Amino acid sequence: MSLTYSPISTDWPCQVKTPGNRDWERSAAKWLRELVPSRYASYPLLIRQPVLLARHAQIQLQQEIRVVRTAMHSARAELPALGMPESVIEHTIKLYAAELTQLNHIARGVRVVTQALVENQHARQGH
Numbered sequence: 001m002s003l004t005y006s007p008i009s010t011d012w013p014c015q016v017k018t019p020g021n022r023d024w025e026r027s028a029a030k031w032l033r034e035l036v037p038s039r040y041a042s043y044p045l046l047i048r049q050p051v052l053l054a055r056h057a058q059i060q061l062q063q064e065i066r067v068v069r070t071a072m073h074s075a076r077a078e079l080p081a082l083g084m085p086e087s088v089i090e091h092t093i094k095l096y097a098a099e100l101t102q103l104n105h106i107a108r109g110v111r112v113v114t115q116a117l118v119e120n121q122h123a124r125q126g127h
Contacts, residue, residue, distance in 0.1 A: 011108040019116050025050055028113050032057045035106065051121055054114040061107040068103060072096035 033041035
């Protein structure tokens, strides 16, 4: 069944084939498995249901973003007490900022892939 959804956007991950291409769902599931802890990536239910895997990846990323934000915002207050010099604290904050940018980019990718997976599932079910 052909999918009419057009995911071409800057948020679509380059590791995932676009809908309509052969094995695009398999490439999406492979990419999503790389985003979740390995113990989740091996659960048969999540392997068979890429929409569930995508949902879990979204939740996982939300938590990672929350953790990085907390670490970044508390760095100036907490790192001096751990003996970190100012230069290390500044580099740490820059590292967290870069990671936050990357995580937000990945989260947008997960959202568009999830939308495509859901629409493809609905198309197969005749909705």
